Amino acid sequence: xxxxxxxxxxxxxxxxxxxxxxxxxxxxxxxxxxxxxxxxxxxxxxxxxxxxxxxxxxxxxxxxxxxxxxxxxxxxxxxxxxxxxxxxxxxxxxxxxxxxxxxxxxxxxxxxxxxxxxxxxxxxxxxxxxxxxxxxxxxxxxxxxxxxxxxxxxxxxxxxxxxxxxxxxxxxxxxxxxxxxxxxxxxxxxxxxxxxxxxxxxxxxxxxxxxxxxxx
Numbered sequence: 001x002x003x004x005x006x007x008x009x010x011x012x013x014x015x016x017x018x019x020x021x022x023x024x025x026x027x028x029x030x031x032x033x034x035x036x037x038x039x040x041x042x043x044x045x046x047x048x049x050x051x052x053x054x055x056x057x058x059x060x061x062x063x064x065x066x067x068x069x070x071x072x073x074x075x076x077x078x079x080x081x082x083x084x085x086x087x088x089x090x091x092x093x094x095x096x097x098x099x100x101x102x103x104x105x106x107x108x109x110x111x112x113x114x115x116x117x118x119x120x121x122x123x124x125x126x127x128x129x130x131x132x133x134x135x136x137x138x139x140x141x142x143x144x145x146x147x148x149x150x151x152x153x154x155x156x157x158x159x160x161x162x163x164x165x166x167x168x169x170x171x172x173x174x175x176x177x178x179x180x181x182x183x184x185x186x187x188x189x190x191x192x193x194x195x196x197x198x199x200x201x202x203x204x205x206x207x208x209x210x211x212x213x214x215x216x
Contacts, residue, residue, distance in 0.1 A: 010034055013079045033082030036068035047072035091119035103130035111136040
């Protein structure tokens with residue numbers, strides 16, 4: 001795919017994922033996430049050509065301008081979209097598939113100082129909510145969902161949804177192939193709150209039994 005076709009695809013991806021996008025001019029001029037991705041592709045090309053210092057210098061300049069840090073060594077697929085983007089960090093050995101959506105504050109980080117695979121591998125059609133932190137050489141399966149603010153240090157199966165700190169798998173199964181990617185943060189269950197609600201209900205039941213016993 002040539003550069004012009006790739007740019008058109010990127011713009012279409014923005015329209016698909018962000019209802020606030022009104023026209024192509026606005027997308028081209030105002031979407032810092034897309035700017036960061038465009039420059040990343042150039043720095044990744046430099047990186048593969050062994051112009052590593054030059055690649056890092058350019059990527060650091062873009063980090064200053066956009067608030068998004070994408071290491072030139074990361075491997076990123078097509079139709080990748082960063083919504084808002086401030087505070088996003090993508091480490092050197094990260095691998096990201098196609099049609100992935102991430103929100104602001106997401107960190108794809110490492111947990112090792114050794115020169116090896118130390119960052120996450122993200123499958124296709126994955127959504128990662130705002131402020132989520134994914135650490136280590138974990139694998140996030142195709143069409144998985146990571147809730148906002150989650151901390152994930154273990155693999156997530158295809159179609160799985162993870163929430164909480166540490167991340168807990170709350171749904172899993174055969175993924176549904178969809179056009180675009182979605183994540184309704186307000187509808188994700190909180191496993192901790194659910195346990196507290198069950199305990200509260202159990203306490204109420206025990207109190208009722210206790211009161212009935214004393215009335216006899």
